[in-house]
Amino acid sequence: MIKTDALIIGAGPTGLFTAHQLKLIGLDCEIVDNLDKIGGQCIELYPDKPIYDIPAVPECTGEELTNNLINQLKPFDIKFHLSERVDEVKKDGEKWIVKTNKGTSFTTPNVIIAGGVGSFEPRKFSVEGHEKFENKSILYSIKDKNIFKGKTVSIFGGGDSALDWAVELSNNSNVNLIHRRDEFRGAQATVDKVHEFTKSKKINLFTKFQLKKLNGSSKIESIDIEDDDKKIKNLKTDYVLGFFGLIMQLGPIANWGLNIDKKTVEVDTEKFETNQKGIYAVGDICNYPGKLKLILSGFHEGALAARACFKLARPNEKYRFEFTTSSKAIKNRLGVKSD
């Protein structure tokens, strides 16, 4: 069990700056995020899109903003638990016990939810019976490509993941690539390769088709795909891979006894605390009168929530407000020389 002063759920810009604020006032914290990288929506949804409303930063992309925030955290030692989703938050006396889907558990007086619109999960197929085959014949990510050797693999999707895997797996497997339209959104070089491989029959390409039906009992034997004119084709296949991008789901947060309205968590505007003492919500996921879903609002909310955490983490100490320009204690924490 990991002991920490505050646990942050979500490594987007708000979670990162909240960690900065906690460390600045002398508290320790750890961060859990379901993505395999730091940055949240900024890095997953719009790494290349410019943002124009970060105070004192006239223009930066989602990726640049994330990198700057990571740089700002450099003086501090913060443990990140990536590719882990918090599944359970349970009261234990004055503390909270937090457990992730990978079995990591924390004990902490403060839990700060900086979860955006929830955790990113792969979008799944919607055809009947898909659950039955999931993680066996139907996969949404590839951990071991060797299982496909000599098999027939049907890949759905039109982005980089679908195209990259179609090209890669075509070396040792029979590959069907199925996409709902003619155009692909992957890198041009990969798209060209897919067309080249289609010509040389290394890849069987089916465009304007979507998955209609799964056939098989314990594992998939074949699939029916349907085009825009309702024409159906049957394809023999051993595996079905879906690469439709990631969607955001509130997920387990809904089960923690918090007041939730339209996928957001109600908080007060003094501590950004929820209806549960010691659980805070900051950034896009929190809701209060006048809430703006801007990154700058998340920074403010995180700064205030961090001060509220101090009370519960150091009940016998008094929090003193200090400026970074003048405080010796803060400069020590930052590892910079004081005058």
Add this chain to the structure above:
Amino acid sequence: MAKITYKEHNGTNHTVDVQNGLTVMEGAVQNNIPGIDADCGGSMACATCHVYIKEDWFDKINKKNEGEDDMLDQAYEPKKNSRLSCQIIVSDDLDGLVVDMPEKQT
């Protein structure tokens, strides 16, 4: 101003007046109409304001934006007449528009 009808998957209709200049997505969100999530807030970075447009309307509304089809690849059950409602700007010409909402957004 345009009267827009949002049709839920279960058949329930919501007809509201939407001001010119707003998007069809905003018209739904501001009127608390269920079925359109708009997780990203209209920045065309998700596909949770996905709607189906009847054929006779499809050609009358503004054309798809660059990148919209890329996002629609990631929508729940996209069809030929799929659009992201955050990319449809309301004007008088859209008076009487009916949009069908998918069974779910995520």
